[in-house]
Amino acid sequence: MKKRPLLFVALAICILLFGGCGKGGKFSPSYTEPNKASHNEVIDRHGQVENMERLDSFVERVQAKSKDKVRLIRYTIEGDPIYHDLDFDGTTLTLTYDTTEDKFGQGEVTSYKCKSIQKQESDTETKYTLEGCPKEYMGELLYISHDVEQQDYFAFELKYGEDKKNEIDTKEQVLTKDLPNGETMNISDFQLSTDQMNRIYKQMVYANYLQPKSLSNSCKDKSYDMYELNVWINDGERSYEWTSCDQSEDGLEMTNLAQTIVEIVEESL
Template sequence: MSKTTHIFSYLVIIVLLAACNTQDNSNPSPNASGESPLTAEGDSDINVKGVKNVDVLNTHGSIEGLERMVRFYGNVKGEVPSDLRVVHYTIEGDPIVTDLSYNGEMIEVKNDTTRDNFGSGSITTNNCGKLIEEVNPTNTTYIATDCIGGFHGMEQILQVYYNMSEQDLFEFELKYGVNQENEINTKTNTLKKESSENGSQLSSDFRIAVDVKQEVYKSLVFANYLAEKDFITTCDTEDAMNYYLKVYINGGVREFQWSACDQSMDGLKFTEIGEYIIDQSEQEQQTQPEVTVQGYVLEKKDNELLIGQGLTMLDYEWIKDELQDINFNHYSFDFTVLEGVQTAEFNPGEKIIATIADKISGKKPGRAKVKEMKKIELQ
C-alpha cells in the first residue's frame, strides 16, 4: 500500500456493515484461560464471523468496545499484565485480527491476516516496549512504539476519527427534564428552559460554539452512536431526568431516548453527553474562539515553521520522507506556515500547539502569525 493511500484510508466514511457480524466460535481464544480478560470484564457481545472473544471491533470507523482499548492502555501505563483482541474489517468485509499481550514489560503484537481473501494471508509477531495514546483535535490513535520491527519501530493499533468539519451537516436537538420539557436545538437555534422560579424561557437566536459542537461529535463517535442502542427509558422514581437526543448527520438522522437511571455503559456515556450539552447551553458561547494549530514541525527556515496538522507520529514519518517533492493538495491534512516564532526553540519532529494571533490565510499550506506556542509531550 502506498503512503498516500494509507493516509487517505483514515478518512473512509463511517458506515455500518452489520452483515459482517455473525457468530462463529471456531478460533482459539487469545489466552490460556480461553477468555480475554478485558472481554470478561466488559461482557462483550461483539460477534465476528470466524473470530472468537473480540474485545474491540473497527467497522470502517464505527468502533465497538472502545472502552476496552482505553482500559488496556491504562493497564499498560500502570504496568498491569493484560490482553486485548482488536479486529478491523477490510473494505471487502474480511476480518484482520490484532492480538496484544502485555506481560508488564513488553507488548507482543500479533497480526493475523489469514482471513483476508485479498491480502497476504500471514501471521506476524512484533515485540514493542510502549503504547502511546496520541490525541489530536480530529483523531485519537493508539500506537505501539519501540518495536523490534514495523515502520520506524511502530505499529498502529487503532485510530478513532472524529473531524466534524468533514461532515456536510452536523446538528443536534436535546430534550431533557422529567417530562423532557427543556430543549436545546442547534438546527433551529432555539433554547427552551422551564423552571418553577422563572417559568418558561424561550430564545430563538441561541448559538453553540463550533468547538463545543466538535466536542459533542467526538463524544458521540466515542460512544459509537451509529450502532443500535438498548436504553432504559423508565425509572422507579417519578422525578428522574429523561433525555431525548436527535442527531442530524449529513442526510441522515439518529434518535436516542434514555433515562438517567440507565447505568449501562451506553446509558452513562449518553448521559454524560447530555449533561455536557446542558452545561454548555448555560455558558456564554464564544462566537469567535481563539484559533489554534496543533501538529508536527515538518520544516523550519527563515524564522518560519511548516506544521502538519492532525498528523500522528506515523504520519509524520511518512510525510517527512516526501517533503521535498510533496504536493500538499494530495493530502487530506492541513498544512500551515507559522510566522513570528523563535525557530531555534523548535525542531522538525516535535509536536506543538500554537495560538494564532489573527487567522489563517490561504490553503495548502496556509499562513498565520503566532501569538504563543509550546511543545506537546506524548504520553
Template sequence: MSLLIFLAAGCSVQIAGISDEFKGYNQQDHNVIESHGQIDNPQYLDEFIRSVDKGEDAEVRIVSYTSEGDPVFKDLNFNGEEIEYKLDTTQDQFGADKVSKKKCKEINRIDRTKETVYEVSCGKNTSPIDLLTIDYDANRQDSFEIDFSYDNGNRVNISTQKQSLTVQSDENIITQNGFQFTEAQLNQIYKLLVLENYMEEKDLSARCSQSPDYSMTVTINGGQRVFEWSDCDEGADVADMTQMAERVIDIIEKTQSYRNVFE
C-alpha cells in the same frame, strides 16, 4: 427496556459491509471494533494501557473491517515485561494473507483536538504502529444534528437543526432563535458521543420517574439514536450517560445564546 431507536439510514449503511460470518467478533470480550469510521469499545485499549503501566498481564484485540467487510486483526498481549503485537490479515481477501508479529516496549494514547490516536512503539529505528485512530471532526460527517433537553430547575431544549434554544420555567417560555454551536463546541460534543459509544444499545432501564431528566436525539448521516433517562434510573449505562450529558450541558451553558436568556 433500553430506550433507544436506530432508524435504518446513513448510520446503518456505514456498517452494512460487515458480513454475517464475522459479526460474532463484536460480541467477544475485549474486542475493539472499527467499522467504516464507527468505533465500539475503545475503553478496552485504555484498560490495556493502564494494565501495562501497572505491569499487569493483559490482552486486547482490535478488529478493523475493510470496505469489503473483511476483518483484519491486531492483537496485543502484555506479559508483564513486553508487548507482543500480532497483525493477522489472513481473512482479508485483498490483503497480504499473512500473520506477522513484533515485540514492542511501549503503547501510547495521543489526544489531539480532532482525533485520538493509539500506537505502539516497537524499536528505536522504526516508526510507531498506528493501532487505532478515533476521529472527532464532525465536519467530516455529511450531517450531524443534536436535539437535547434537560432539567436544571428550568426545562432547557436545544436543537441544532432548528437552530433554537428554549428555556421553560413555571411562568413562561423564552426562545432564542439562531442558536449555533461553534465548530470547536460541536466537535467537543461529537467527541463525547463517540467516546460514549453512542452507536451501541444503552441499558437505561428501571425508570424512576415518568418524565425523564434527559432526552437526547442524535442524527448523523440520516441515522438516528434516541435516548431518554433520569439520573436516578438503575440501568447499567445510566451513570456514564449522565456524566456525558452533564458535560454537554456545560458546553450549552457557555454559548452566547444561553447567556442571553439570563442577561
C-alpha cells in the same frame, strides 16, 4: 376434503415468512445486529469503536509495567475482521497481526515485538500508536477522527428533563431552558462554537451513536429525567429516546452523553 391439509400448510408457511399474507400482514426484513465486544475485546467499525475504555486501561497498565492482554478487532469495508492481539509481559509488548479472515488481505499471522503503546487525544482526533516496533510495522494501531468540519453536515436536537421541557436544537438554532421558578428561557439564533461542536461530536463518537442502542423509556420512580436525542449527519439521521432510570450499559452511556452535551452548552450561557 383431502386438499385442506395442503391449504393449512400453505397458510402456515405464509405466516412464518411474512407474519400474515392478508392486508394486515407486515413484512419486516431481518436485521442481524453486529457482534458485541466481549470484556477483553475492542471493536473498530470504520471509526466507531466499541469498548474503547478497555484499550485505555491496557495503555495505562503497560505504562505502569503491569502484565495485560487485549484484542483489537478492526473490520474492513467488506466486513472482514482483522485481529490485533496485544500481549504485554511486563517488559515487551507483542502484537500478533492476523489477517486470515480478510478475503482481500495477506491471509497470514505475523508477530511484532514493540516497547510501548501511547494514546494521543485532541478534540478532533484520537490516536493509539505502538512504539519501538520493527521498521516494517507502521506504529499507528488505531486512528479515530471526530473532526466535525470534515462532515458535510452535522446538527443535533436534545430534549431533556421532566417532560423534556429543556431543548438544545442546533438545526433550528433554538435553546429552551426550564427555569427553577417555573418560567422558561428561550434563545433564538442560538449557536455553538466550532470548538464546542467538536467536543460534542467527539463524545457522540465515543458513545458509538451510530450503532444500534437498546434503550428503555419505562420507569417506576416518581422523579426522573426523560431524554430525546436526534442527530443529523450528512444524509443520515439517528433518533433515541430513554429515561434516567435506564441503568443498562447503553442507557448509562447515552445519559452520560446527554449530560456532557448540557455541560458544554451551559458554558456559553
